[in-house]
Amino acid sequence: MLPRLAIVALGVFVMASPVLADVTGSKPFGKTADGTPVETYTLKNKNGVTVKLMTLGATVTEINVPDKKGKFANVVLGFDDVAGYQSDRNQYFGCTVGRVANRIAKGKFTLDGKEYKLAINNEPNHLHGGAKRSLDKVVWKGGILKFKDSNEAAVAFSYKSPDGEEGYPGAVTIGVVFSLNDKNELRIDYSAQTDKATLVNLTNHSYFNLAGAGADTVLDHDLKLEANDYVPVDKTLIPTGKLEPVKGTIFDFTKMGRIGERIEKLYDTGAKGYDHCYVLTKREPKPSTATLAARLLEPKSGRVLTVLTDQPGVQVYTGNFLFGQKGKDGKVYNQRSAICLETGGLPDAVNQPTFPSVILRPVETYRHTCVYKFSAE
Numbered sequence: 210m211l212p213r214l215a216i217v218a219l220g221v222f223v224m225a226s227p228v229l230a231d232v233t234g235s236k237p238f239g240k241t242a243d244g245t246p247v248e249t250y251t252l253k254n255k256n257g258v259t260v261k262l263m264t265l266g267a268t269v270t271e272i273n274v275p276d277k278k279g280k281f282a283n284v285v286l287g288f289d290d291v292a293g294y295q296s297d298r299n300q301y302f303g304c305t306v307g308r309v310a311n312r313i314a315k316g317k318f319t320l321d322g323k324e325y326k327l328a329i330n331n332e333p334n335h336l337h338g339g340a341k342r343s344l345d346k347v348v349w350k351g352g353i354l355k356f357k358d359s360n361e362a363a364v365a366f367s368y369k370s371p372d373g374e375e376g377y378p379g380a381v382t383i384g385v386v387f388s389l390n391d392k393n394e395l396r397i398d399y400s401a402q403t404d405k406a407t408l409v410n411l412t413n414h415s416y417f418n419l420a421g422a423g424a425d426t427v428l429d430h431d432l433k434l435e436a437n438d439y440v441p442v443d444k445t446l447i448p449t450g451k452l453e454p455v456k457g458t459i460f461d462f463t464k465m466g467r468i469g470e471r472i473e474k475l476y477d478t479g480a481k482g483y484d485h486c487y488v489l490t491k492r493e494p495k496p497s498t499a500t501l502a503a504r505l506l507e508p509k510s511g512r513v514l515t516v517l518t519d520q521p522g523v524q525v526y527t528g529n530f531l532f533g534q535k536g537k538d539g540k541v542y543n544q545r546s547a548i549c550l551e552t553g554g555l556p557d558a559v560n561q562p563t564f565p566s567v568i569l570r571p572v573e574t575y576r577h578t579c580v581y582k583f584s585a586e
């Protein structure tokens with residue numbers, strides 16, 4: 210069997226027979242406003258954990274996990290239908306973000322001496338790959354993967370982004386494999402190849418509330434981050450260019466701490482809460498070797514989310530721009546009622562010479578692994 214990433218990078222899927230127990234083949238989920246069919250897939254493991262995925266934006270629409278008493282709940286924000294995902298209530302719920310996640314200052318960058326201008330979709334900057342054809346807004350090709358060497362079930366998405374899409378150079382073939390094993394680990398493997406020098410920094414934008422999606426707040430959750438430094442930003446959330454130690458500051462989550470304990474100090478800033486990239490420590494040099502990045506605990510249910518990645522950073526976003534919009538099952542999503550832990554490169558990296566590069570060249574393959582592991586204690 211070809212290595213997992215090669216299959217996707219080539220955009221070739223091994224269509225396994227639908228009799229697989231732990232993955233449900235594609236099901237129609239409706240159509241986009243322009244009539245493109247959208248499908249869902251469901252991963253299920255022997256513990257009853259289920260993960261629902263959608264071809265629109267290669268999106269996680271549901272994650273059902275047990276609490277310490279074995280009671281299941283969906284812990285990610287989402288919508289009941291395609292229209293919900295295409296409405297302005299949707300703030301990147303569960304989607305694959307790119308070509309470049311996070312912000313690019315003033316929507317401009319220079320690559321190999323040439324200046325590129327991008328959509329300004331988060332005044333005065335560019336956010337999450339653009340306004341119309343960013344990866345969260347396109348319909349991906351989906352397929353089932355079955356690995357001979359493991360009992361993991363997997364769903365693979367692929368998308369070919371043409372040269373110049375959203376202003377980015379190069380035709381890029383992108384793959385994302387979602388796999389679930391019996392250790393309740395949802396693993397996300399990203400890969401990308403380009404025919405011209407370009408920028409790639411992908412992430413998943415799931416919003417978690419471990420008390421159940423739609424619970425009032427996430428400020429009662431505890432968080433620990435494997436990060437001694439974070440990226441300070443200006444009022445438009447663009448990095449100032451230097452890294453700052455977190456020790457003893459309101460950004461210090463080197464020990465398990467209640468998210469809501471000091472957050473109010475950020476309410477009058479452009480971020481309105483935590484919306485900062487943390488620079489992860491102890492990164493393994495080998496790609497696809499995910500190491501501990503974050504731990505999130507909801508004390509009442511006992512649910513825990515452990516995040517592992519091979520990436521340099523994690524954007525911690527406490528849903529500060531949520532506005533009480535109606536979501537899945539009629540739930541209301543209040544401000545700061547969910548948290549995103551977006552693994553990836555650092556914000557505005559293309560314009561920050563000291564930050565790890567997000568440039569991808571034709572000879573290279575972009576790789577990124579993120580693991581969301583669920584448990585209860």
Ligand code: GLA
Pocket residue numbers: 300301311336446484524526530549551
């Ligand atoms: C990221 C950004 C936030 C916000 C959300 C989407 O997490 O860091 O500022 O834009 O996306 O709403």
